[in-house]
Amino acid sequence: MQVPASFQYRKATSVAHALSLLAEYGPEARVVAGGHSLLPMMKLRLAHPEALVDINDLAELAEIRVEGGALVIGALVRHAELLSSAVAGRHFPILHDAERVIADPIVRNRGTVGGSLCQADPSEDLSAVFAALRAELVVRGLDGERVVAARDFFVGPYETVLADGELLVAIRVPIRPSVSAYVKVDRRAGDWAVGAAAAVLELAGGVVAEVGIGLTALGARKFVAAEAEDHLRAGPPSGERFAEAARIAAAHCAPTADQRGPVDYKRHLAGELVARALRGAVGRAA
Amino acid sequence: MQIAVVVNGEEHVRDVEPRLLLVHFLREDLGLTGTHWGCDTSNCGVCVVHLDGVPVKSCTVLAVMADGREVRTVEGLARGADLDPVQRGFIACHGLQCGFCTPGMLMTARWLLDHDPDPSTEDIRAALSGQLCRCTGYENIVRSVRWAAENGSEAAS
Numbered sequence: 001m002q003v004p005a006s007f008q009y010r011k012a013t014s015v016a017h018a019l020s021l022l023a024e025y026g027p028e029a030r031v032v033a034g035g036h037s038l039l040p041m042m043k044l045r046l047a048h049p050e051a052l053v054d055i056n057d058l059a060e061l062a063e064i065r066v067e068g069g070a071l072v073i074g075a076l077v078r079h080a081e082l083l084s085s086a087v088a089g090r091h092f093p094i095l096h097d098a099e100r101v102i103a104d105p106i107v108r109n110r111g112t113v114g115g116s117l118c119q120a121d122p123s124e125d126l127s128a129v130f131a132a133l134r135a136e137l138v139v140r141g142l143d144g145e146r147v148v149a150a151r152d153f154f155v156g157p158y159e160t161v162l163a164d165g166e167l168l169v170a171i172r173v174p175i176r177p178s179v180s181a182y183v184k185v186d187r188r189a190g191d192w193a194v195g196a197a198a199a200v201l202e203l204a205g206g207v208v209a210e211v212g213i214g215l216t217a218l219g220a221r222k223f224v225a226a227e228a229e230d231h232l233r234a235g236p237p238s239g240e241r242f243a244e245a246a247r248i249a250a251a252h253c254a255p256t257a258d259q260r261g262p263v264d265y266k267r268h269l270a271g272e273l274v275a276r277a278l279r280g281a282v283g284r285a286a
Numbered sequence: 287m288q289i290a291v292v293v294n295g296e297e298h299v300r301d302v303e304p305r306l307l308l309v310h311f312l313r314e315d316l317g318l319t320g321t322h323w324g325c326d327t328s329n330c331g332v333c334v335v336h337l338d339g340v341p342v343k344s345c346t347v348l349a350v351m352a353d354g355r356e357v358r359t360v361e362g363l364a365r366g367a368d369l370d371p372v373q374r375g376f377i378a379c380h381g382l383q384c385g386f387c388t389p390g391m392l393m394t395a396r397w398l399l400d401h402d403p404d405p406s407t408e409d410i411r412a413a414l415s416g417q418l419c420r421c422t423g424y425e426n427i428v429r430s431v432r433w434a435a436e437n438g439s440e441a442a443s
Contacts, residue, residue, distance in 0.1 A: 001310075002326040009287065009304030009350050032348075039307075039346050040327050052304070056351060104416025106394065107328055109340045110347070189415040 004042035008051040018055050018167055019142050025051035027164040032056075033076055034111035036103070037119040061114070061169055064088055070136075070172040075114025080105065082113055092133065092173060093284060094180035094198060098125045101182075104190040114168045117150075122157045123192040128214030128223040129182055130171060132198035138170040147172075151222045176210075178202045181280030183273050184216070187260065193217045194260045195269040197249075199277035201237060203285060208232045213245070213277070218270045219254035227252045228274060237282050246275035289353035293318065294362030302349050308342075309333045311349035312359060320360040320389050324418075331417030334390035335359045341397045343416075360389035363396060371438030372396050372431065381430030383421035390417050395431045404435055 008025070012018035022029050030049035032038055033056060041047040055061065061076035064085045071091055073082060082088055083099035102108060102116075102125050116126050117137065130137075130150040137148045139162060150171075153160050162168065184196035198214030211232045213225040228249040235241050250271030257263050290299045293316060300315050312318045312335065321344060324332035328346040335344045336358040363370040372395040375381060382388045391414060398405055398413040405413070410431045411424075419427060 001323075003307065003310075004305045006303065006305055009348070011350075011353075035348070035351075036328055036346050039348070042305075043326065054351060104331075105413055106331060106334055106341050106343055106416040110342050 002043035004039065005045065005048050007042075007049055009054065010051065011054045011056075012058060015058060015060060015140060015167065015169060018053055018058065019140065019165065021051075021053045022165045022167065023142055025053070029053055031118070031167060033115045034078070035115075036107055036111045037115065037121065055167075066091075066175065070174050073113055073171045073173070075112065075117075075168045075170055077113045079103070079108035079111050079113065079116075083108065091175050092178070092180055092200075094129055094133070094182045094200060094281075097180075097182035098129045098184075098198070101125065101184045101186065101196075107190075113171060117153065117171070118160060118162060118168055120154050120156075120158050120160050121192075122219075123217040125182070125184065125193065125196060125216055127154060128196065128198045128216040128220075130173070130214075131223040132200045132212035132214035133173050133180070134200075134212055136172040136174070137168055138172060139166050140169045141166040145169075151224060154222060176202055179281040179284045181277050181284065182214075183276045183280060185269055185273065192260075195255070195266055195273055197270070197273035197277040199274070199281040201232075201278070201281050203237060203282075206236055207234055208237050209234075213249060213274060215249065215253055215270060215274070217255070217260075218266060219256060220249075220252070220270075225249035225252060225270075225274060232278075237278075239279070242275055242278040245278065246271040249274040287350060289350055291349070291352045291354075292356045294358055304348060304350050306349045307345055308335070308337075308347040308349045308352055308357070309344040311352070312344065312357070315349075318359050318361050322386055322389050324386070329416075329418070330387070331390040331394070331414075332387050334393045334417070336393060336397065339397075341394050358393075360392055363392060370396060371434040372399065375430040375432075375434035375437070376427075378437075379426050379430040379433050381423070381427045383419075383423050387417060387419045387421075391419070391427055395434065398431065399435055399438060403438070405431070407432065 028050035032052045061074040063074045089096045135150040180200040182198045185194045196216035200212040202210040228245040255266035322332040324330040328343040333344040
């Protein structure tokens with residue numbers, strides 16, 4: 001039987017309360033929401049927090065709304081809620097593409113958007129998606145709020161810029177006319193990605209005004225293919241340019257070999273998935 | 287810490303360790319062994335119960351997280367001697383072999399039909415995609431859920 005080691009458990013009743021609890025218990029405290037990454041790690045003793053601060057009751061963090069020209073997704077929004085959100089899908093179909101392939105329907109009922117980002121698993125899907133979307137992450141601490149670009153949120157595997165005592169409260173995605181898509185290759189339903197690519201294109205006057213390309217599980221710095229983005233910006237959204245961007249993305253990512261495949265296969269996949277994501281996004285243009 | 291959980295309509299007050307998982311609370315503390323305990327890593331889905339009406343994998347939920355909430359387990363499907371249509375469907379269509387995955391399959395199937403009374407076989411497969419049957423009896427499981435959809439007007443719930 002896998003059971004976590006003992007810990008103290010406190011249920012937060014507000015964001016302010018959660019922050020004061022995090023301050024009270026110090027660096028050995030962890031926030032728990034869906035718990036679908038943290039609890040298995042605690043069972044395996046890969047994580048052993050002295051205290052868990054449960055934020056599941058914080059309804060203020062569980063909303064999806066449009067505010068100030070941005071889609072605002074509360075950190076506690078469950079994957080299933082983002083997947084069924086019409087407003088999210090209307091503005092950013094990439095969010096539904098990704099949510100449809102994250103774990104399975106039962107896990108999606110429990111796992112949260114904010115939890116996935118804070119876990120910072122290199123194979124987690126939303127990191128690349130929000131990096132491609134150039135989302136802003138709203139972080140609150142006892143001293144107030146700060147906003148971190150999604151691309152600057154991740155320090156490395158399982159590591160983010162969140163300081164002790166800080167809480168991710170929301171993800172803001174600026175609403176600009178765009179087309180987007182996320183494509184993933186996995187070995188079976190609900191599995192982690194062998195590789196996946198996110199593409200977001202802002203098209204204006206027949207050229208790519210701005211572009212975001214994200215890569216999941218493929219060793220891309222900050223989860224993005226910045227050099228491929230540079231290649232596409234300000235040019236026409238042509239198949240030829242997409243193919244070159246895909247080649248650049250494949251050349252610049254740094255996948256590692258594991259049970260899901262060797263490096264050369266994953267590098268090939270990176271190029272193929274970037275091309276598919278770009279074509280898929282443009283195919284959605286009205 | 288003390289928790290109060292309504293399970294299948296009945297309130298239970300217990301003193302539990304925070305690290306106790308909901309699946310073990312149900313099985314060990316309450317003796318409701320219908321909910322099975324399998325992979326322990328939220329992969330297999332045999333431990334699915336409804337938490338405030340939403341199916342969750344109870345091996346990855348702390349019992350303290352259910353404090354003040356309602357849990358429905360496979361024991362709460364039938365009404366007395368009247369089996370739920372999904373249970374009757376699994377009998378009618380031979381939806382189980384060893385039966386280990388059945389409680390989780392039943393709970394997810396019930397939730398699916400509550401939200402979509404006429405799901406396609408693709409819908410059923412997608413809904414059950416987080417659950418493993420190691421007898422690989424998926425064809426009959428899908429048929430069983432379809433049977434419940436077609437014969438479930440007298441749902442016990």
